[in-house]
Amino acid sequence: AKEVSENGNATAEEVKTATDALNAAIKAKETQDASDKKAASLDALKAVQAQGNAIDEADYTPNSYAPLKDALTAAQNIIDNPED
Template identity: 90%
Template sequence: DALARAQEVSKDDNATAEEVKTATDALNAAMKAKDTQDASDKKTASLDALKAAQAQGNAIDEDGYTPNSYAPLKDALTAAQNIIDNPEDHTQAEIDEATTAIQDALDQLSDRADKAELDAAIKEAEGLDLDETDAEDKAVIDALARAQEVSKDDNATAEEVKTATDALNAAMKA
């Protein structure tokens, strides 16, 4: 509306200085209001995206992932909550960075390894009568020690668990 009025005044050769100033001021005020509203709308959309990412992160079951891979997500969720609680204290860039941090942390989650087979092999090996002076028994003792370390490691990968399980089973078979 302000643009249309300014264009009318601009085309009117009989427009007074007062009319030109009024039309110019009205157009500048309207453009400034539009910029402010656009920025507010963009920040609101970013805040909504952050809330959605936070909801996705909060839906993750911590017990299903290694502690080392879950820690960055926990930190990102804490930072997001701070922003959500005080959005006026944060820029749009900070909001966008917090959203990205949650998404990156979600992408980096590592599944907690299933240790059922490993623990079964450990239990079996612990039930054996082993003599450290016998080479084959010593191999079982060494594989058992490594398997116990892996079993206790909450951050052990599935590959580490499989390797330890296979090594212990092979030692017991030998």
């Protein structure tokens, strides 16, 4: 795209081809960035879930442990179905 933009004699077809290629590259980069961000978020969720799973339920009252249990269940649902 840079070469075409610097070429004062570039044809309309060359400009269109370069533009299409650049737009495709940008789209691919955005898709990869989103995928990388999602993977990093899932990794972070798994790490926090492991910490939560390490907490001994017997050390807490049912009322105080219930929110953690609900959060761990929600985390597992996300991990099992990340597309949802």
